[in-house]
Amino acid sequence: GQQLNQSPQSMFIQEGEDVSMNCTSSSIFNTWLWYKQEPGEGPVLLIALYKAGELTSNGRLTAQFGITRKDSFLNISASIPSDVGIYFCAALNRDDKIIFGKGTRLHILP
């Protein structure tokens, strides 16, 4: 079936550092999504990408829709403590359902 491979699984960074994570698949998708989930909460949509090659920003977050339509990237600049959480990539499959990656767990060291 269609799967999203998200990496890294977890990251430990210092406050102020930039963060990069990515999501790849062997399948082509026409919509890529990035969510953040905090403990005890549901995922919250951060960025939606609808066009191959598209680069979209939301504050300190920037996401790109890969040109091959098989991957997407999320960057967070100048990380702050409230960035801690699990970041999920997701994509709309051919049945118009959202499928999620396994998440990247972001930890910020004091």
Add this chain to the structure above:
Amino acid sequence: GAGVSQSPRYKVAKRGQDVALRCDPISGHVSLFWYQQALGQGPEFLTYFQNEAQLDKSGLPSDRFFAERPEGSVSTLKIQRTQQEDSAVYLCASSDPLWRGLTDTQYFGPGTRLTVL
């Protein structure tokens, strides 16, 4: 309330018990989704409603899982004869009726954490 609410937030069941999980979507949202999130995994689609009609239930893992939304607002996910593998967080999401299709921004509730002993 302003967001999607779910109850109970936590449920512990003995294997073989039936459970019912409730979702209150954002008022006026036509579309409602249920997802299952196992520990350390991303959410996985279970079923989708448009108003009271269940348009897709392809993600329900077995016939022990049943969902309904009789009046097109509140939804209940029922799991009969629970098994240990049913332990997970069950997330509900709703989406804005003014947007088309399933690409709508889905607003997730906090989830119900089900533990089956």
